[in-house]
Amino acid sequence: MFPAYFSLNAICAAVCMVGFCILHPWKGSSATERTQILCLVVSLLSTLANILVFEPLTIKTMKERHKIEREESIGDEVGLSKNKEVAKRNPKLAKINKKFGMVHGLSSLANLFSFGGFAVHSWYLASKLLV
Numbered sequence: 217m218f219p220a221y222f223s224l225n226a227i228c229a230a231v232c233m234v235g236f237c238i239l240h241p242w243k244g245s246s247a248t249e250r251t252q253i254l255c256l257v258v259s260l261l262s263t264l265a266n267i268l269v270f271e272p273l274t275i276k277t278m279k280e281r282h283k284i285e286r287e288e289s290i291g292d293e294v295g296l297s298k299n300k301e302v303a304k305r306n307p308k309l310a311k312i313n314k315k316f317g318m319v320h321g322l323s324s325l326a327n328l329f330s331f332g333g334f335a336v337h338s339w340y341l342a343s344k345l346l347v
């Protein structure tokens with residue numbers, strides 16, 4: 217699900233950015249229009265960071281964690297209760313859980329930056345509507 221989501225976000229950010237840059241070249245743009253270009257660049261770059269950096273790291277870490285969980289005969293139950301218990305006595309699992317949480321958190325932060333850039337641009341577009 218996430219590869220498709222990130223890919224669609226990247227395509228939308230690129231299309232919006234290119235279209236906006238064609239209609240509003242940087243040299244002749246107002247401060248508001250330049251802000252829109254920067255917001256779209258932030259959206260594109262943070263989505264590309266998710267695709268190229270955080271997603272592969274998350275998948276790699278998740279596979280490592282699943283391997284350790286299989287060795288400990290856990291991971292089939294719903295929730296993290298057994299994982300937390302085993303992590304208390306297995307430093308490898310505790311370390312991989314911490315790494316997964318960090319990488320997943322960075323991915324979520326990049327996703328929030330992307331969403332924020334799109335939200336600011338949507339607000340700009342909505343302000344241009346004549347009702």
